[in-house]
Amino acid sequence: MRFEGSPEVLRNLFRKKRLLDAGDVDHCRYRPLILACSGLMRGVYAGGQCRALDRFGLTKIFDTAVGISTGAPMLGFFLAGQIQQHLDIYWNEAGGDKFVSFARLWKGGRPVADTDYIAGVFRGKMDQGAIIRSRTKFYAAATCVRSGEGHLLDVKKVAPDPVEAMHASYAMPKLCGRVVTLDGTEYLDGAVSMSMPIGRIIEEFRPTDLLVLTNCADEEKDSAFANLLSALLVHDFPEPFRRSYLSRNKVFAEETQYLRKQRDCRYAILWTDKDVGRFERDPTKLEYAAVRAQAHLANLLGHAKADVEDEQSQLLAAE
Numbered sequence: 001m002r003f004e005g006s007p008e009v010l011r012n013l014f015r016k017k018r019l020l021d022a023g024d025v026d027h028c029r030y031r032p033l034i035l036a037c038s039g040l041m042r043g044v045y046a047g048g049q050c051r052a053l054d055r056f057g058l059t060k061i062f063d064t065a066v067g068i069s070t071g072a073p074m075l076g077f078f079l080a081g082q083i084q085q086h087l088d089i090y091w092n093e094a095g096g097d098k099f100v101s102f103a104r105l106w107k108g109g110r111p112v113a114d115t116d117y118i119a120g121v122f123r124g125k126m127d128q129g130a131i132i133r134s135r136t137k138f139y140a141a142a143t144c145v146r147s148g149e150g151h152l153l154d155v156k157k158v159a160p161d162p163v164e165a166m167h168a169s170y171a172m173p174k175l176c177g178r179v180v181t182l183d184g185t186e187y188l189d190g191a192v193s194m195s196m197p198i199g200r201i202i203e204e205f206r207p208t209d210l211l212v213l214t215n216c217a218d219e220e221k222d223s224a225f226a227n228l229l230s231a232l233l234v235h236d237f238p239e240p241f242r243r244s245y246l247s248r249n250k251v252f253a254e255e256t257q258y259l260r261k262q263r264d265c266r267y268a269i270l271w272t273d274k275d276v277g278r279f280e281r282d283p284t285k286l287e288y289a290a291v292r293a294q295a296h297l298a299n300l301l302g303h304a305k306a307d308v309e310d311e312q313s314q315l316l317a318a319e
Helices: 008-021 025-029 040-055 071-079 083-090 115-125 128-133 162-170 198-205 224-233 239-246 248-261 283-318
Strands: 002-005 032-036 064-068 137-144 150-154 180-182 185-189 209-213 266-271
Touching: 008 025, 008 032, 008 209, 008 266, 008 283, 032 040, 032 071, 032 198, 040 071, 040 083, 040 209, 040 283, 064 071, 064 162, 064 198, 071 083, 071 128, 071 137, 071 162, 083 115, 083 283, 115 162, 128 162, 137 162, 137 239, 150 162, 150 185, 150 198, 162 180, 162 185, 198 209, 198 248, 224 239, 239 248, 248 266, 266 283
Parallel strands: 032 064, 032 209, 064 137, 209 266
Antiparallel strands: 002 266, 137 150, 137 185, 180 185
8 A cells, every 4th residue: 555645635634624514614725526446346445445534524525526437336335424334345245246257258148247236236225315415526437438538427417316327437348248328328437538537637626635546556557468358348349439448558647647747736646555456356355455445544544633633733722
C-alpha cells in the first residue's frame, strides 16, 4: 500500500466535516471528490478504504463521487451508508462461480462474467433510496459501444434505477455476454474509455481536493498475453470502441502523469499491493486485502484528524 500526493487532502476532509456539522456555509471552500477506479475483484481494496472513511464519519462530506466499473457499486454502498454491512459481497457472492466462471467458455449458457446475477445481488441489498437522498453527486463512467466515447452517467437519474447505471459501468466487453442499454444507448465497461478520467473530472466538477482509489499497484502493466486476450475480446466491436479499449492502459498512465503536474486541485492517490488479481477467487485473500486497505487508510486518517484537531485547539486558545 502506498500513499501519493498531498496529506492536506485528508486534512481537508475533516475540515469540511467540521463545517458541515456546524451548518457553516464556509464548507463550500472545500469541494472534495472521490474517484474509485476499475479492477474487478480488486474492488475489495477500495471497499476497505471506504470502510475507513466511513469509520471516521466521512461518508457524507464528498461533494462528488465518480465510480468506474467495480468502483461504481463500491461507492454506491459507501454513499448508502452500507459499506460496513455489505462489503462481504466481494468474497461471498462475487467470489463464487455464479458470478465468474471460465468453465462456461466451453459449456455455453450463461456468460463467463454474469453481471446480471451480480446486479441482482446489488439490487437486493443496496439502499438505492439512500443513494438518491445523499448530498453527494454520484456518477458512473460507462463507454458507448458505437462511438467508444466515455459518458458520466448521473446515477441518481438513470432509469430504471441507480443499480442499472452501475451495471453499465462494470459490464465487461464480451465476458458479460451483452450490453446495457439506457435511453437507447448501448454501454459497456467505463474503464474502456475512462480508466483514469482526471482531466475530465477536474474540468467538469472543479474539485479543490481529489481522492483517488486506484484498485491497483503503481501503474501496473499488462503482460503480452493479456494484451493479446484484450485484442481477441473486442475484435468484433466497432473500431472506435476497439481503439478505446486497447489504449486504456496508456490513457491511465497519461492521466496519472497529468494529475501529478496539474495545479487546479490538491490530490491524493491510494495505490494498493499486488496480492489480489482481477479474477481472484480466494475469499480469505479478498477479505484480508480489504482489511489491509482499511488499516492503511485508517492510519493516515487518524493522523490527519489529529492535525486538524490540534489546529482547532490552537485557534481556540488564541481567542
